[in-house]
Amino acid sequence: MKAYKNVFIFDHPLIKHKIAILRDKNTGMKEFRELIEEITTIMTYESMRDVKLVPVQVETPLETTTQYKVPEESIAIVPILRAGLGMVNGVHKVFPTAKVGHIGMYRDEETLQPQEYYCKLPDGIENKTVFLVDPMLATGGSACDALDALKKRGCKNIKFMAVIAAPQGIEAVAKAHPDVPVYVSTLDRCLNENGYILPGLGDAGDRLFGTK
Ligand code: PRP
Ligand code: URA
Numbered sequence: 001m002k003a004y005k006n007v008f009i010f011d012h013p014l015i016k017h018k019i020a021i022l023r024d025k026n027t028g029m030k031e032f033r034e035l036i037e038e039i040t041t042i043m044t045y046e047s048m049r050d051v052k053l054v055p056v057q058v059e060t061p062l063e064t065t066t067q068y069k070v071p072e073e074s075i076a077i078v079p080i081l082r083a084g085l086g087m088v089n090g091v092h093k094v095f096p097t098a099k100v101g102h103i104g105m106y107r108d109e110e111t112l113q114p115q116e117y118y119c120k121l122p123d124g125i126e127n128k129t130v131f132l133v134d135p136m137l138a139t140g141g142s143a144c145d146a147l148d149a150l151k152k153r154g155c156k157n158i159k160f161m162a163v164i165a166a167p168q169g170i171e172a173v174a175k176a177h178p179d180v181p182v183y184v185s186t187l188d189r190c191l192n193e194n195g196y197i198l199p200g201l202g203d204a205g206d207r208l209f210g211t212k
Helices: 015-022 029-047 085-092 141-151 167-176 204-211
Strands: 008-009 056-058 066-070 075-081 102-108 114-120 129-133 157-165 182-189
Touching: 015 075, 015 129, 015 182, 029 129, 029 157, 029 182, 029 204, 066 075, 066 157, 075 085, 085 204, 102 141, 102 204, 114 141, 129 141, 141 157, 141 167, 157 167, 167 182
Parallel strands: 008 182, 075 102, 075 129, 129 157, 157 182
Antiparallel strands: 056 066, 102 114
């Protein structure tokens, strides 16, 4: 796959360790959910390296000092339903007061085309840094449509985070939305004929919510 300057693939031993457990078909729902959350938290730290801090005055027991904080009200989280819900707590661990919007997408199982069925976003989202989250980036159709939906509603500063991606998905998002930084914890090999990522982890929504 070609290298894109706005695509960041993590190569952290701790993430590799957690991904190995996540992929295992014998990993149960509770552990799966916890791992998605933990990986998301690590990714959130990494994806905030360029965040703009604001100066604040802090009184230590000894003196007043100028320190720097992230303006928490400037962060929003938007999971792509359903599986993106599994990543919300992972970002909330870092920004507990971030507002949450929801975009509902499902892939038509035959055409693999995403269908939007729900969108509810916090007021003022156009002025926030938006974390669009979805554990799986397969063909990239859902992510591209969700990014279109956010941009249509005025969002200018969006970061997309996925736990596992196929090369096709990364290419699709990087080409359609070159302004959006894409953070992926693990790059997988390819898609199978049903649009599933290989080696992948199966259906993330079903494993998170126990629907199969
Ligand atoms: C999965 C996943 C992504 C999408 C990725 O959702 O969570 O949203 O597929 O595939 P794409 O890159 O080819 O669009 P799914 O449609 O299975 O819905 P669900 O989250 O409700 O299970
Ligand atoms: N959605 C999933 O949940 N898993 C895949 O492998 C591809 C899309």
